[in-house]
Amino acid sequence: MRHAVIVADNRQPADVHGVHGTRGLTQWACLARRAGLGGGWEAVEWACVPAGGVSGEHLHTRTEEVYVLLAGRGEITLDGRPVPVRAGDAVLTGLGTTHGLRNTGTEPLEWLVIEMPARTTAPNPTRPDPAAPDPVVPHPAAPDPILRHAVITNLRRVGPVDPGAVFTGPLRTLEVTRLAARERAVLRTDGVEHTVFVTRGSGRAATGDVRIPLMPGRALTLPLGTGAALTAGLDGLEYVHAVLAVPAEELT
Missing domain, CATH: 2.60.120.10 (Jelly Rolls)
Incomplete structure (x- = not known):
């Protein structure tokens, strides 16, 4: 069966307050949902927070998620560990990882969100396991920061990332x-x-x-x-x- 091509943009975003339990404003636009799609997309979204804004930390127990930074500078927190990020960076958050994003610059921080179901689910711990390996290598010092729980890399400078290093689900190319x-x-x-x-x-x-x-x-x-x-x-x-x-x- 032939489905319709989905065309969307971020010209009229919604104002959302308190995303993931954090105070402050986020601008948000849905670009695609799973309806009419077969590839296991949970959602494709655009988001933006002003200077000082935060998208709160949250745990992924069912889905895997990509953030692609489009404009501005920020700090991604992965299992409690902050890492600086900037436009061009991609963050692949694997199953069982907690992440959040803060705008540390003076301009709006914009990013693309691609969320997909994982092949399995992760436990929902009350606190991180201190014996677990670090989720990420400091960035951008590491030339190839691909790890078990997360990937941070710059798509413009380094090039495509191998999603299979972290993800269990359907993402094949980024x-x-x-x-x-x-x-x-x-x-x-x-x-x-x-x-x-x-x-x-x-x-x-x-x-x-x-x-x-x-x-x-x-x-x-x-x-x-x-x-x-x-x-x-x-x-x-x-x-x-x-x-x-x-x-x-x-x-x-």
Whole structure:
């Protein structure tokens, strides 16, 4: 069955107060939900907190989550350990890890959220296990900070990350893609689904006989049975690109 391509953006975000039990304002926009998708997406979201703002710490017992920092500077806390992060950084939070995000800069801190179900669930401990290994290597000093519980890496500087080092679920690709002026990329949904979030430049997406303008803040999610050709404008095109595998039962 052919599903509809999902187009969304962050131009009219909602104001949300007290995210994860923390005081303060968060701007939030839902870019895609699991409805109409087969790849196990929980949600694709955009979020932003002002200078000094916090997205509260919370434990992942059922899902795995990616934060891709889009603008600003902040501090991610992983199992109680703070690590500085900045635009271009990606944080992959594995099952059983507690994380939270604070804006430590003077400008708004924006990030993309991709949340997916894990293959199993984690216990909900009342306190961290002191014997457990550190969840993350200090960043950005470590050239290859891939660990058992979390990954922090810069997608623009280091390149794609291997989600299988931490995640048990369906995420197969996470990268920042850059297209030169008028360069073209074709996204096919052969057993996978895609989400794209434009960070810089402009262009268009062609899916069937539909043409969709692309600009910063616009997201495009491609369910199974769809596809799109992305063409960069004269100023080029940069986007965050995530690919999820579709379970075998959804392919029949």
